[in-house]
Amino acid sequence: MMFPVVQRLIDAVNAHDLDALTATFAEDFTSSWPAHPARSFDGPGPVRKNWEFIFAQFPDIRIAVTGSAVSADEFWGEFHYVRPGAADMRGVIVIKVRGDEIVESRFYMEEVDDAAVPHPMPGVRAERSTPR
Template sequence: MTFSVVNRLIDAINAHDLDALAETFADGFASEWPAHPNRSFDGSEHVRKNWGMIFAQFPGIHITVTGSVESDDEFWGEFHYLRPGASDMRGVILIKVLDDKIVQSRFYMEEVEAGTVPHPMPGVSSGQNRSDSAHG
């Protein structure tokens, strides 16, 4: 059941159907951004307001889930937000569902970097691939 709610959400976003999108959220919905606490908010009306602005700013936005795990009332998904004219966003969203509505989400989303930037860990090259770093 959790995956079907998430599928309805993604379908509504990709169709830019604000009413269908808002229908997937419970009135007492809580959005948490652990790495960016100032982005956190409560309430389904805030979801509608935010997505109305997103649709206006990114009329070509399209979302896919590139990997996921579902257990009981939670969906853990790796999301890719394609935003034509802006940086893509990628990351993980943990979604909790109760009574066929989304009641909570925890976002770990970031903009995809353009170009090469220094790796934040000393001694690790940004251009190093996994097999190189795994073998020393």
Template sequence: MNHSNLLENLLHAVNSHDLDALVACFATDYVNETPVHPERGFRGREQVRRNWTQIFAGVPDIHADVPRTAIDGDTLWTEWELSGTRVDDGAFLMRGVVVFTVAGGLARSSRFYLEPVETVSGDVDAATQRLVGTPDPKEGS
């Protein structure tokens, strides 16, 4: 299995909700790094199984799409969109990048930058002001 086969197998497993096929895409000693949320990183494909068991149960119609990819040696860069409806009828939408290290046709590790899409935090000015701790000039008027 090469990089393209790994991605094809991952997409098929997610979209067909095949937990065993999904878990089989990952090495037993798989390492997940989540740089934006360091405490969420983990080791081992059994955590992959626990995560996706919850996802398949919580978003029974989940669908994955990978609109863009790039390969550099043993690195597979992937841009993801995961969508569906949660069991509480809320919308589920995540987008972001997962950078896999592939060996022996399996995901050996990843750097995970996939996040829920949110639409309520305001425009880029509001986000920048929150980021650097400056007050919104509109609030002072």
């Protein structure tokens, strides 16, 4: 299940429709990036500015939800951003809804590594283990 406003947001992003995209956000909207606090902002104006930049940089960007869970007023979605010419992004976005508006989002998104990189924690293997 997905809140209708979240589906409208995804459709607007994939259509590159800034007006429809911006219309999904409440005036008191807040966006936070817990792992990158300097990226946080408030209000639908910065949302529009952000997506104007993204659409200019990645004119063929598409997003999809690959998994999700819903509570009374929150949508937890695993998102995949396909950015031709650049690294894809994957991660979780927690979207809080009030009525038919998005009032809060928390982003846990990262660029997908295009090659194997050493694991940042000592003693942890980078390769995926397969069950036997």
